[in-house]
Amino acid sequence: MRQTPLVLLVFSLFHSFALSLFAQPKVEQAMKKQGLVNVQDVDPTILVELKYSTTDNFVGKDVYGDLTRAYMQPMAARKLAEASKYLQAHHPGLRLLVYDAARPRSAQWNLWNALPNLSERERRKYVADPREGSIHNYGCAVDLTVATKEGRSGAPEPLDMGTKYDFFGELAYPSREKELLRAGKLTQKQIDNRQILRTAMRQGGFTPIEYEWWHFNALSRAKAKMAFRIVN
Template sequence: MLDRGLVNIQSIDPDISVELKYATSDNFMGRNVYGELKRAYLQPEMAKRLARASAQLRRLHPGYKLLVYDAARPNAAQYDLWNALDALKIPAGSKTMYVADPKIGSNHNFGCAIDLTITDEKGRPLDMGTRFDFFGPLAYPRKEQEMLRTGKLSRQQVASRELLRKVMVEAGFRANTTEWWHFDGMSKSQAKARYGMIP
């Protein structure tokens, strides 16, 4: 990752916590997909934006911290995730709602996307209403008001998601409509034009 010009985000802001879910068995595949990859890397500009989001979060809520679940992802792992959706019986036409086609690549494959949450003063992740990697409308930011009206999400859960979006969007990231945890630093076409895919 370093040879490709990416940076370890904790070298930019040691206050950011990292727990790469795909380097553990705590993910939708139930196994380590990343092997020895344990640190979170991003393109330098993305890492600087993340540090700005972290600083803004500290200003708004002293004691709260960002916890990164995924950052730069090798394209080989993208194929692994894509193929695993077949075992979950995700219809072919719906697969790209959850995992980008590895032939095209995800913004993760260019070091321009990040998955994360917020932890409280005791280091516990805030309740966002679903776990990371949840497949379904309960995780969709675009469905939050409907889920709130029907009692499937609480006001506090939505408020926690809104806080995450606030600090990330103000730092220059774009929120995702189907995953509360996912943020993009630029469009995929921009990322592809500017950076090579991580093999």
């Protein structure tokens, strides 16, 4: 019996969908099942370099494995797109560069256990207790910086923010910038670069935190907990 072109088309589409589904990492499948979205599907101009999918992080090893895309709750991804739109309208040569977004709780434990020499109070400044869950675990927080669209090498180049991502210390504290400027530990240019990021993120509806210039919340933890489930 000859197959009609319609039957062949339907089979081809189903086969392509099945292949793409199984090609996705399991953690991405879980995130999508919970309704999270790839931020680059919402705004393709947003740059992504998940630091915990590399060894360039405070743990010194790949924590995320095959997760290399940034996922967030749809409302948070839309806010990020608004921040990106504002940034490009006021600084056409700059782009948001995402370092971390939705984070599985299993990875949260890895980060928490990587700081055994700090007191629990100090640890909580930098890594949320996995038993309570980070706002990252709900897909409502993002770590990021601002980068030039094209640097000297042709690739995007992050602006100088005074410290690296995941720097544990006062130099990274937004709350101490004026004091650090007076002490000569931060330059005005570095603070101005941080302000570019903060202004764009606030315009998108995000809230900064006291201890990390790179971290922004789309919702409080209490509201995220009421609205969403933790990504496991």
